[in-house]
Amino acid sequence: MKDQLHDLGHGFWNIRGSFVRDEMVDIGNQSALVRLDSGKFILLDSYTLTDKVREQVMALTSDGEDIEAVLNVHPFHTVHCARVAQDFPHATFYGSARHHKEVPEVDWSEDYVESDAVAKRYPELEFSLPKGIDYISPDDSVHSGSLLVYHPASQSLYVDDTFEIAPSKLLNQIKGDINLHATTLKALKDEPNAGQEYCDWALGLAREWYDVRYFCGAHSGLVVFEPGEFAEKLTATINKARSTLAAN
Structure with a gap:
C-alpha cells in the first residue's frame, strides 16, 4: 500500500500507511497531522514518514521543527x-x-496520553476513552x-481498532456497518455491568460526535460519511450488540 497524505x-x-501482518497481508496503518491554533503541529500516533509523504509533512511543518508533540x-x-522519536527529537x-x-x-x-492534563493542553481536540473495557488488556x-x-473543526474522527469498517476502502462512500473490534468481548472488564457501561459510552459518543464526517481507522482506511450517518450506524451496531455484551 502506497503511503498517502x-x-x-x-x-x-490523515496519513495512510502500511502494516504488513505475518509478512503476508497489508492491513494498513495510519497517523495524523494536526495544526494547532498556535500554528504549531502535533502528530497522532507514530508512523515512520518516508518519500513523498515525508516531504509533504516537512514542507507543512518547517522541516519538522513545528511538530511540538x-x-x-x-x-x-x-x-x-x-x-519517530529519532526523527523528531x-x-x-x-x-x-x-x-x-x-x-x-x-x-x-x-x-x-489519556490524562486530563493532555486533553487540556490540546483544546482543538476532543478525547474519549472507552468505558467497560480494558484500555491496556493483560492479553497482548x-x-x-x-x-x-x-477534531471538530474538520469533523474528523481518529480511531485505532476500537471501531472498524469493512471492507477497507479508501475515500469511498460506503454503506457498510461500523463494526466493533473482534476482541471487544475479551476486552470487557471483570466487573458487573461492564458490557452495559461500554454500550452506554458508545451511544453517548454517537450523540456527542454526531457531526463526524471523516472516519480515520487504522485498518479500515479513510471513510466519508453523510451528515448524521456515523451516529446512525454506530447506534445501530450498539443496539444489535447490547444483549451479547451485557450478558458477559
Missing part, C-alpha cells in the same frame, strides 16, 4: 515509536503506561482499547 481541511491531515493513542501500536512524546514499558528508549512525558492479543480523538 489526505488533507481533510481545517488543519487536519506526538500523541500515541493506542497502547499496542508501538512499532514506529522509537524511529525536540517533540514531546505522550503514550500509555505500556508505551513506557515497551519502548523505554523514548523520552516519554510523565503525563500519560486484545486490542479493542484505544483513546479516540475527534
